[in-house]
Amino acid sequence: MSLYDALKRACSDEWEAYVNHAFVRQLADGSLPEACFRHYLAQDYVFLINFSRAAALAVYKAEDVRDLKESAALVDLLLNTETPLHLEYCARWGMSPEQVAATPEADANRLYTRYVLDRGMSGDLLDLLVALVPCTMGYAEIGRRLAAAPSTRLEGNPYRDWIELYSGKEFQEGSAAHAAQLDRVAGQRGIEGDYSASGRWSSLVENFRTATRLEIGFWEMGLNP
Amino acid sequence: MSLYDALKRACSDEWEAYVNHAFVRQLADGSLPEACFRHYLAQDYVFLINFSRAAALAVYKAEDVRDLKESAALVDLLLNTETPLHLEYCARWGMSPEQVAATPEADANRLYTRYVLDRGMSGDLLDLLVALVPCTMGYAEIGRRLAAAPSTRLEGNPYRDWIELYSGKEFQEGSAAHAAQLDRVAGQRGIEGDYSASGRWSSLVENFRTATRLEIGFWEMGLNP
């Protein structure tokens, strides 16, 4: 079993509450109030900035050239693809780049990224990646779920772009590469086979659980603009 | 006066010893023993790996999106342009990628990058950039000097590529951007105008001087394969 699957299984309640959150269901059927989406979108821009910093930290923490390059590619993707795309997307929702850039960071947003940065800085590359995957791989899983669910409405759904972005080939491939890196780094750090037998297991689970809970907090923030 | 010029002026002896080092002069007239160049080249590959980590640290430390992006572009340049170019170059000098990757890091090399990383981590973005510029801008200055010096021999010089790389447009422009970033970040961190009047000046000078001395140590290492 991949480390990601084992972590999800160990935190199944939190994981379900995250990937199946009311915010996600309302995106899927198009019923999410626009004010909620706009609030979420602007905060997500601020989130991306700090998430890029966390990806850069993964470059600093890499022990070999391959990991260095994979994390550098993530920094590049976040800053040079995701961030401009976000601004473009915001523009379609009536928010100028200046407005978005001036968004005050919400507490739930700041809490999440600063947790990830501290966990990553105080731990090793594996601790950092485990704190990052609920975001990168969770969004990919949400994308796949929504694309496959009969209850998802694409036709006339104002959030269709969002669904197609995260269920799309590019994001899915990026996320799969991230999952592969997680398992590779876990092996390098002595975590493989029967994960739960490792003295480090409880710390990894606690980390994944906390990051997942902070994702839930991010959706909650979205619902309360 | 730019901060870079002020720092060079404050450390003029060390700076001259660096940019005018015997290693550089022997590159310029083609008299450098091949064994020295090969040793330097392989160590420089290892250096680039850790220098990329320092550039990634600058992404983590950035206070605004512009600096985030500039440092991310530097990471990308180092890892995706400079590093492969280095391996290609090494290949022409008879070293396979495997041989280069297996190079044990020399003390002078490790000392330099670990100093930069610690100075950058313990200080702020300006401290980090000041520790980085003797490399980025020093090489650009060396490139310009060699291109302009009558004593430089290009014809039949086995190190012509090296001279042309660092005197070339791309490297010169990258280095100029770096200089501009240094001044901009200095301003954001309260360092502008009469630099030497700042309570922080001695610390900045000491940092620049140390990094310059470690560049000299790197040339010395090159001369002693």
Added chain:
Amino acid sequence: MSLYDALKRACSDEWEAYVNHAFVRQLADGSLPEACFRHYLAQDYVFLINFSRAAALAVYKAEDVRDLKESAALVDLLLNTETPLHLEYCARWGMSPEQVAATPEADANRLYTRYVLDRGMSGDLLDLLVALVPCTMGYAEIGRRLAAAPSTRLEGNPYRDWIELYSGKEFQEGSAAHAAQLDRVAGQRGIEGDYSASGRWSSLVENFRTATRLEIGFWEMGLNP
């Protein structure tokens, strides 16, 4: 004017909302519900652990032996005096060390310390100290205010110990030393005289304002057990 006074003046609304918070007023007159105080106390224990980590970061970031020693003394005070005192205090309020240690960290708590740690890690020692002072010096100011206010009731007040701790000589002296260190480090980092003329001023103010807001969030958390 000291840097601390200048920062308070620049954030006077947030500062008043913090040092004059309902939680503080209810401590002063003894009307705070016990459940609120217990909740606050257990969270404050968890806070101290992470605050000690931030003080240790200040040791790592120090540029001279004096700062190294001052921050090391703060680590020692927090871990070897404040933390046991907290556990003792908790015991008097019916919470065993085991119960306190098992307290799940509240979001408002985690947000505060992780913000401080990231600000300190990404910036320099001055950024770190500025993020720390709303706690160290704010509590000292609250202690002094409560000790001097006619509305404060000591007799029969269940929170008398708390008031006496923070208005007491030892805490006041520690906090004064911290203020002196702040000004000294500011000078070393080029911040003195007309603070607001520095290009760094807005960043320092934003940092102080955020930390002060997170203190308010901590009181809010206390009121909502």
Added chain:
Amino acid sequence: MSLYDALKRACSDEWEAYVNHAFVRQLADGSLPEACFRHYLAQDYVFLINFSRAAALAVYKAEDVRDLKESAALVDLLLNTETPLHLEYCARWGMSPEQVAATPEADANRLYTRYVLDRGMSGDLLDLLVALVPCTMGYAEIGRRLAAAPSTRLEGNPYRDWIELYSGKEFQEGSAAHAAQLDRVAGQRGIEGDYSASGRWSSLVENFRTATRLEIGFWEMGLNP
């Protein structure tokens, strides 16, 4: 087998070269030139400063209160016992505190501590402790060896104090506590039992080997004032 013993066995050549270095043997029989000892002593003071920063980093990186306190005690020991003792000792060898504090950091010295700091920052607490033990436990082992060796001359040996410091009860106990912490943290990080079966083993060995080599470099520096 303790992790420390396993690491020493994996690096036995380097370990012997370190604990049995000419500098150590000349300390033992009193034949070390005074100029070498003075040079070593002043550099060791500078070393202690940066080593304290590394111990403070271990406080920042601790995952539980026990490790937090143990590392804080090490910071305290280094800054408040070892450092003043060093200055006192230097005074007996004719160097004033001002002279010692003004010692320019030698390359071999800077290389060692910056390596430890970067390894600790980029890795986790275990990586940091593994980089620290060649110093803390190596000096204890040297102390024990010298105290037990028939070739050691105490009578009339100008370095008798040094030998007695490191073979003494206090240092031996501190070092034993450090060894116990290493094994405990290794367990928490999933490293126990058959160490060499872990995917992380080669990284731990490389780290220990490098730190040991840098200790040898420190002795070499001592022999070449």
